[in-house]
Amino acid sequence: MTGISPTLATALLGVILVAVCAALPAQEPSSLPDHPYWERPIPLQGNAPPLPPGAEEIIANLSADGCRPCHQPQWEAWKGSLHATAVTPGLLGQLGAFDAATQDDCLACHAPRQEMVDQWWKQGLDSTLVRSGVDCATCHVRAHVRHGPRTVAETPHGQVSEQPLFRQAEFCAPCHQFDESGFSVNGKPLENTYVEWRQSRYAREGVTCQACHMPEKQHGFKGIHDRQTIRSALTVEARRTREGIRLRAGNTGAGHALPTYVTPRVLIRLEGRATDAVIEHVIARRMRWSRESGWEELADDRLFPDQWITLVLALPEEEGGRISVRVEPDYDYHERVYPALLNMLVDDLSEREKSYLQQALELTGDTPYTLYQLDCPEWSGHEAPCEETP
Ligand code: HEC
Numbered sequence: 001m002t003g004i005s006p007t008l009a010t011a012l013l014g015v016i017l018v019a020v021c022a023a024l025p026a027q028e029p030s031s032l033p034d035h036p037y038w039e040r041p042i043p044l045q046g047n048a049p050p051l052p053p054g055a056e057e058i059i060a061n062l063s064a065d066g067c068r069p070c071h072q073p074q075w076e077a078w079k080g081s082l083h084a085t086a087v088t089p090g091l092l093g094q095l096g097a098f099d100a101a102t103q104d105d106c107l108a109c110h111a112p113r114q115e116m117v118d119q120w121w122k123q124g125l126d127s128t129l130v131r132s133g134v135d136c137a138t139c140h141v142r143a144h145v146r147h148g149p150r151t152v153a154e155t156p157h158g159q160v161s162e163q164p165l166f167r168q169a170e171f172c173a174p175c176h177q178f179d180e181s182g183f184s185v186n187g188k189p190l191e192n193t194y195v196e197w198r199q200s201r202y203a204r205e206g207v208t209c210q211a212c213h214m215p216e217k218q219h220g221f222k223g224i225h226d227r228q229t230i231r232s233a234l235t236v237e238a239r240r241t242r243e244g245i246r247l248r249a250g251n252t253g254a255g256h257a258l259p260t261y262v263t264p265r266v267l268i269r270l271e272g273r274a275t276d277a278v279i280e281h282v283i284a285r286r287m288r289w290s291r292e293s294g295w296e297e298l299a300d301d302r303l304f305p306d307q308w309i310t311l312v313l314a315l316p317e318e319e320g321g322r323i324s325v326r327v328e329p330d331y332d333y334h335e336r337v338y339p340a341l342l343n344m345l346v347d348d349l350s351e352r353e354k355s356y357l358q359q360a361l362e363l364t365g366d367t368p369y370t371l372y373q374l375d376c377p378e379w380s381g382h383e384a385p386c387e388e389t390p
Pocket residue numbers: 056058059061062063066067068069070071136137140141146147148149150151152154155156157160
């Protein structure tokens with residue numbers, strides 16, 4: 001798709017959160033880590049070197065399936081991760097609506113190998129390589145040489161080259177941090193994960209992204225889409241007191257704001273069993289975009305590392321209550337971005353692109369889940385904890 005109007009282009013940029021930052025040129029050099037290993041797009045790997053005697057031909061195959069037979073555990077964990085599906089229907093449905101430079105920007109994080117980018121420009125939606133997303137070679141292979149956290153002298157693919165970067169948070173920053181000198185709202189880039197981490201005690205204590213997201217070097221990269229991961233970090237304690245229900249919620253395990261992005265939200269609801277007493281609290285960074293004022297931050301109610309909040313619901317002594325904590329990992333995509341894109345681009349998108357966006361709208365509607373449900377007793381003369389119910 002080509003030739004969308006300038007007005008439409010501006011409006012598009014308003015809809016796509018991540019896109020804005022990617023598309024705006026940086027005003028000054030960045031003070032963020034800029035390691036030559038992460039030159040993107042990742043340069044063409046070139047021809048495979050001659051195979052060492054006796055080596056299997058598969059080692060010339062740099063796709064994830066080429067690594068699979070010898071690195072099955074990494075492959076399986078990665079296959080279930082969002083890195084393996086970094087090119088979602090939601091991305092495919094909108095990518096073609098941008099100008100070429102912006103499309104290249106998007107690919108720099110979602111499908112960053114030059115081989116992928118080239119195929120995208122030749123084959124568009126028919127490209128299969130682009131669908132591999134952030135694959136093994138994206139992180140591990142440069143010019144056919146395997147890189148990793150340590151040197152391994154002898155492998156079927158020759159010596160594995162040690163890069164200390166693999167053990168550092170800076171390894172993840174290029175794709176999980178927008179440039180400081182680029183687009184910010186209220187002093188904060190829309191994607192600020194690395195800086196949030198650097199300002200936390202986890203950075204001081206040497207707890208890297210990998211320590212939490214790759215425990216024992218596993219390749220699952222679990223985050224807010226995984227119930228167990230967020231349960232390990234969002235602590236909720238609630239008690240029945242004389243006045244009602246007192247709830248405390250704290251970020252006790254995420255090394256950055258919880259959630260770190262502007263798209264997810266966590267909804268805490270306290271309600272009485274009999275009356276219609278109710279409190280709802282949203283943990284999220286809430287943004288608004290309008291043609292007149294651009295981006296505004298309405299509120300930043302995320303929980304930064306070790307931060308706690310308290311909510312109190314007043315109840316009559318004889319009334320018990322309930323609490324639910326619900327996670328909506330793709331809230332903003334589902335509620336705002338995809339409906340707006342479908343609406344705005346209705347005349348510009350191909351049928352295929354539209355059906356991708358429709359699919360994205362459905363998929364992002366399926367990701368919410370209940371994290372905790374608690375039952376709180378009536379007042380019985382002393383404080384009592386609210387108990388988790390299945
Ligand atoms: C024919 C089998 C084979 C294939 C195919 C293969 N590897 Fe390996 N690889 C090995 C062996 C054997 C080792 C050394 C033992 C080990 O550490 O697992 C190794 C080691 C590694 C290491 C270092 C591991 C460490 O312990 O620090 C990395 C990284 C790596 N391979 C990446 C890859 C990637 C990426 C691919 C696909 C592009 C790939 N390998 C394809 C067999 C293979």
